[in-house]
Structures are given as structure tokens and as C-alpha cells.
Amino acid sequence: MTIVLLDDNEMDLFVSSKLLENLHADVIVKGFTNPDNALDFLQADNSVIGLFVDNQMPGMSGFDFLAMLIENDIILPYMAVLTASLGTAERSKYAQLSRKVHLFEKPIKPDQIRLSLSL
Amino acid sequence: MANRDNAIMYIDDEEPNLVAFRAIFRREYHIHTASDADQARQILSENPDIKVIISDQRMQGITGIEFFASILQEFPEPIRIILTGFADQKAMLDSINKARVYRFLSKPWNEHDLRQTIQSAIEIYDTRRDLKRKQHDVEVALEHLNKFIHTASNEMRSTLVSMHGIVRLSLSNPEGVDVHEFLPLLERGIVEIDLQLRNIINHYNNNRHLSNIEEISLEEMVQQASETLEALIDLSKLRMRITNPLQTSLVSDAYKVQLVFNNLISHALNNMAPNQEYLDIDIDMNPEGDGAQIIFTDNSMYVDTDLSGTLFETMISGKGKNYVTLYLVKEAVHNLKGTIEIDSVENAGTSYIIHLPNQRLEQRDDRTA
Numbered sequence A: 001m002t003i004v005l006l007d008d009n010e011m012d013l014f015v016s017s018k019l020l021e022n023l024h025a026d027v028i029v030k031g032f033t034n035p036d037n038a039l040d041f042l043q044a045d046n047s048v049i050g051l052f053v054d055n056q057m058p059g060m061s062g063f064d065f066l067a068m069l070i071e072n073d074i075i076l077p078y079m080a081v082l083t084a085s086l087g088t089a090e091r092s093k094y095a096q097l098s099r100k101v102h103l104f105e106k107p108i109k110p111d112q113i114r115l116s117l118s119l
Numbered sequence B: 001m002a003n004r005d006n007a008i009m010y011i012d013d014e015e016p017n018l019v020a021f022r023a024i025f026r027r028e029y030h031i032h033t034a035s036d037a038d039q040a041r042q043i044l045s046e047n048p049d050i051k052v053i054i055s056d057q058r059m060q061g062i063t064g065i066e067f068f069a070s071i072l073q074e075f076p077e078p079i080r081i082i083l084t085g086f087a088d089q090k091a092m093l094d095s096i097n098k099a100r101v102y103r104f105l106s107k108p109w110n111e112h113d114l115r116q117t118i119q120s121a122i123e124i125y126d127t128r129r130d131l132k133r134k135q136h137d138v139e140v141a142l143e144h145l146n147k148f149i150h151t152a153s154n155e156m157r158s159t160l161v162s163m164h165g166i167v168r169l170s171l172s173n174p175e176g177v178d179v180h181e182f183l184p185l186l187e188r189g190i191v192e193i194d195l196q197l198r199n200i201i202n203h204y205n206n207n208r209h210l211s212n213i214e215e216i217s218l219e220e221m222v223q224q225a226s227e228t229l230e231a232l233i234d235l236s237k238l239r240m241r242i243t244n245p246l247q248t249s250l251v252s253d254a255y256k257v258q259l260v261f262n263n264l265i266s267h268a269l270n271n272m273a274p275n276q277e278y279l280d281i282d283i284d285m286n287p288e289g290d291g292a293q294i295i296f297t298d299n300s301m302y303v304d305t306d307l308s309g310t311l312f313e314t315m316i317s318g319k320g321k322n323y324v325t326l327y328l329v330k331e332a333v334h335n336l337k338g339t340i341e342i343d344s345v346e347n348a349g350t351s352y353i354i355h356l357p358n359q360r361l362e363q364r365d366d367r368t369a
Helices: A010-021 A037-043 A062-071 A088-095 A110-117 B015-024 B037-046 B063-072 B090-096 B111-172 B179-205 B219-229 B254-271 B312-314 B325-336 B364-367
Strands: A002-006 A027-030 A047-055 A079-083 A102-105 B006-009 B028-035 B050-058 B079-084 B103-105 B213-217 B238-243 B249-251 B279-287 B292-298 B339-345 B349-357
Touching: A002 A010, A002 A037, A010 A027, A010 A047, A010 A110, A010 B006, A010 B015, A010 B111, A010 B179, A027 A037, A027 B015, A037 A062, A047 B103, A062 A079, A062 A088, A079 A088, A079 B111, A088 A102, A088 B279, A102 B006, A102 B219, A110 B079, A110 B249, B006 B015, B006 B037, B028 B037, B028 B279, B037 B050, B037 B063, B050 B111, B063 B079, B063 B090, B079 B111, B079 B179, B103 B111, B103 B219, B103 B325, B179 B325, B213 B219, B213 B254, B238 B254, B249 B292, B254 B325, B254 B349, B279 B364, B325 B339
Parallel strands: A002 A027, A002 A047, A047 A079, A079 A102, B006 B028, B006 B050, B050 B079, B079 B103, B238 B279
Antiparallel strands: B213 B249, B279 B292, B292 B349, B339 B349
């Protein structure tokens, strides 16, 4: 079960990777700090069960990245956004996307993600 | 003091009065005259610098008070003076209440009284404009301060959230956790927050009025910057070369000059490309005009060189992490009355051309007195 994680902050990438890997023995996390590399991986690999994207990244925000995936018909079973502060504005913004996007505040709570991913 | 740069307008439907007015005051003010309300409006539209309007009260088709009341919305700033030979109480009250007239003078005018009234009106106009400008400056400064607080708080909170994640990870899997793996990450977080707090302190010191003007060696400033940073960041990847060090000294505020070097070096270190082996910094210092030119070149990653007023918005949107550091450089150079040009090329590096003028040594005494 491959989960793709995109976060420009290496410390957050490290922490979130470890927390996601601890969700289940079969979970493999592919971490990226660069959106282009993450996109290349998603286009080439169709075994990805979930994608976690940081909301605030330089150059391309989490919202822009997900919007781009949807526009290019790269459909994933599960998409989530990680953010340092989750408010009404963030929820409304992601509700505009045509696909369901889960929102989690950093640092992620493993139990919450496990439940959401039905692991 | 009369000044030909001060523009005033006189409105009167009697041509000889206009001629007389122009003849008397043409050497003291930049004079516009109008013989009716339409012409006056046209002149006001074309000359937004008019400070004082003097109008005859009794004109054909419109009174001076009616004219002033009609332009109040569109041209609220010029100071208004009414001239009349038939002053009655109602007209005076209307002039104050409806047309915000500054003075009411009798006609034919007394040259001395009219001159003094025009001069007072110009002073009021200038004071109001000055006050408005200062109020605007205060609002802009407050806006900047609010954004600075917002940005710095967000950045620090983001680092704290990361550190919280590390703690949560350790707690969630205590048996499989090697604490030593996480301690360097926690230390990195602490250093990042420390840098943010230093930025806030620097911002305060950058803008305080007191400054210590002295003769400084730019080479020493660079060395001190390295020593300060060494306590915070790993400088083992830094290779720094200084050209012409001994030839260039400067009379300036040592604190602000050091802040410039501190922040340029730390910004370059924070923007090293992943897997970049060394950070090469070249600092070329030359006497130039009444001051010094510093060319700071590094081979860090490309940086957005736009340090205009939109910096804070850029940061808040997540596009310009670490840019507070560069913003403080710009702020320090600006406060030293210098200039800064930035040029960044992708995969090559960034160069900063800074000119810092010599300050006057006696400024120290002026400012600290």
C-alpha cells in the first residue's frame, strides 16, 4: 500500500512519513519535497492508495497541486491536505474542488488518519 | 513666506478686479483667475495643486457661497475665502455652515488684510496636507507591523508544529524510537525559532531612532557576522572570500551594517540547494563616492528579487520563506540612506550590489543628545 506524501519542509516530511508508516505494517510512504517529482511518480505508478499534500508550499500550494491533478484526470482513491492551521477559510477553499479532499491539522494524529483511510 | 510655487485662484465676474488681483499678487503666488463658476471648475480640474480659492460673493447666476458649496465634494482641500461688499449675517452663517469658508473679507479688499489671510490659508493647507501624509505613513507602518507579527508568528508556529510532530512520533512508538535520531531535528527547530525571534529584535533595533555612528572596518563587520552566526548555524560548508578588505572603511551605524552582513550570509546558508557541497560567498568592497560599494555574491539557490511592499503578502502566501531575513537587509540599507540591487540567476546564484554612504560623525551627538 503506497502513500505519497508531498511537503516542502523536510522536518515535517520526515515526521509525517514516520507517522504514516506506523499506521499499518504494509504501508510504504514515498516522500517528496518537490511537486514536479511527486507528479512524475503519480503519473507512473497506479498502485498509490492515498496522497497527503502540505497546504503551504513555495511556488505551488497544496490546493494548486490537487487542482492540477484533478484537471489532468489523475484520480486517486484518497486525497488529503496537511496544514499547520485549519480554519473555515481552508475548508471552504478545498470544498470548491470537484473531488473529496480530507483536511488534517499538523502534526497528524495517527488514529484519525487510520480511521479516515479505513486501515 | 510668499512662494511662487503656491497656487491660488481668484473668481470674480468683474474683469477689472481680476486684473487688479493678478497685478498685486503675481510676484508672490502662482495665480489662476476665473470670471465664472464653470471656468473655475475647469481650472480646478486641471490644477489640483491650487491651495486657496478666493471668490467674489455676488456674481451673475451664482453666489460665491453657492459655488463653494457646489465644489465641496469634488475639491474639498483648497481653503476658501469670500469677498463681499454686502456682508450680512445670513450670508456669513451660510458661508461657514454650507461652504466651509475659512474667512469672510470685505470688498473692496484691503491689500494687507487679504495678503495676510491668503498666507494664513496657505499655512493651514500645508499643515493639513502634512498631517494627512503623516497619518498615511503611520497607517502604512502599522500595517507593516501587523503583517510582520502575523508572518513571524506563522513561521514560528509552523516550526513548533513540526517539533510537536517529533514529540508525538516519539510518544506514539516509544519502543521503536531512537531518541538520538530526533534530537538533531528538535535542535534545528529551536534554532529556527531563535532566528525568527532575532529577526523581530533586529527589526526593532533597525527602526529605533538612536544609532551609534562610528568609523567601522567592513572586514571586521564580516568577521563579526561569521562569529555571531557560528553560534547558531553550521558554517562548515561556508567558503567566504573578501576582496580589498583593508582599503574600505566606512562612517556608519555599526549595528545596522553588521545586520546587513549577518542576514545576507544566513539567508544564503538557508537557501543552499539540496546536496550543495559548499556555499561560496565573495564579498568585494570598494570605496565609492562618499561611501562604499559592497558586492556580495553567493552560489545559493535562486531567490525572488522582488523586495517591494508586497513582500509580506508573498511570505504569508508561502512563497517567500526566510524572506524576513532579506527584508531586514533592505530595511537596514534604507535606514542607512543607501541603495541595494539584487540579481539572482537560477542554478548560478545571487548577487547584491549595495552602496552605503558615509554618515556624519556628529550625527551621533545630535541623535543621542
